[in-house]
Amino acid sequence: MEQEGTLSSPSQYIEHHLSFNTQGAEASFWTIHIDTLVMSVILGLITMGLIWMVAKKATAGVPSKGQAFVELLFNFIDDQVKNIFHGDRHAFIAPAAMTVFVWVLVMNAMDFLPVDIMASIYSLLGIHTWRSVPTSDVNTTFALALAVWFLMIYFGIRVKGLRGWLHELYTAPFGTKIWVWPFNFLFNLIEYVSKPLSHSLRLFGNMYAGEVIFLLLGLWAATGVSGLVFGAILGAGWSIFHILIVVLQAFIFMMLTVVYLAMAHESH
Amino acid sequence: MNINFTLIAQAIAFAILIWFTVKFVWPPLLGAIEKRQKEIADGLAAAQEGKASLEVAEKKSTQSLSEAKQKAAGIISQAEKRASEILEDAKNQAKEEGDRIILGAKAEIDQEVNRAKESLRLQVSSLAIAGAEKILLKEIDKKAHSDMLNKLAKEL
Secondary structure: OHHHHOOOOHHHHHHHHOOOOEEOOOOOOOOEEHHHHHHHHHHHHHHHHHHHHHHHOOOOOOOOHHHHHHHHHHHHHHHHHHHHOOOOOOOOHHHHHHHHHHHHHHHHHHHHOOHHHHHHHHHHOOOOOOOOOHHHOHHHHHHHHHHHHHHHHHHHHHHHHHHHHHHHHHHOOOOOOHHHHHHHHHHHHHHHHHHHHHHHHHHHHHHHHHHHHHHHHHHHHOOOHHHHHHHHHHHHHHHHHHHHHHHHHHHHHHHHHHHHHHHHHOOO | OOOOOHHHHHHHHHHHHHHHHHHHHHHHHHHHHHHHHHHHHHHHHHHHHHHHHHHHHHHHHHHHHHHHHHHHHHHHHHHHHHHHHHHHHHHHHHHHHHHHHHHHHHHHHHHHHHHHHHHHHHHHHHHHHHHHHHHHHHHOOHHHHHHHHHHHHHHO
């Protein structure tokens, strides 16, 4: 709404809000989204740092309120992982799941910040394009999904050996007969490609759509009194619904991470 | 939607965060929770044990109580028996004593009676002699008839 004065058309308003604070040559691979990086790293440091500070002082006796909260989170994630993965989950998968859940959750939660108020605060600091939600940048979700993808391959090879992993690539799921090898390989190829795509795009799509709808409601609110009323009511409604989406998407992202990593440990 | 170097930077940040969590966040939490779980399990086991030993002690105490009761009842019955025995003894003794006293008294009475008879006999004989003397006056020789009179007195 504050932007109405400086930005002339709705498309410009939306474009402005959806453009990244970039560094480096435009439209080249070496471009960096400063806003995405700064927001995600700060959020990661704050949340994991807070949890770390609680964990450092963790006592087996009566827990403090902070520790009780962190333990709630710990047990929630530990239970989920325990149901899916039947190996030594404490060595890597469970803590990784905690990182994914907490980090994605707080990055998603940036969607609750009202876009225009944040934009005016940023412009006071002299920043004119700044996106607050790192998970509505496909680079973030892809980075996470690809990291999980590489971990998947790493665990697959470590558990089954390189030969076993390659063998499975050609013999699962249809069988060991030589004439089904191409089909098996094609099947696995599709699986290996679709996993990171669906993993990352699901999160990205949800968060991006959420942001766009907030922007559209903001636009409506700028059209007059009735627009303001309906925009405010629907904006509130969408915010409330978004609480569910933010948590649910973080949960789904974590569960898929655990499922993929657990699948990599299983041999067919 | 443009993929660029941000992706690699994010992946590195992600890797560092995971490493941090694996190394520093998860282990102390896991340790604290597992230790507490163990402590609670131990506590519950100890409570169970205490309950069991309490049950055993209760059983033992009721057993020893009933034993003591039995013993006490035995002692009481024995004492009662002893008391009645003593009573019986005392009664018997008293009866014997009484009998003996009665016997002694009877013997004394007999003696007394005999003595009285003796003295009476003597008195009667002397009285008879005196009477006969008075009747016969000098006709009778004291010496000649005293043997006969003594014989008579003995026959009385």
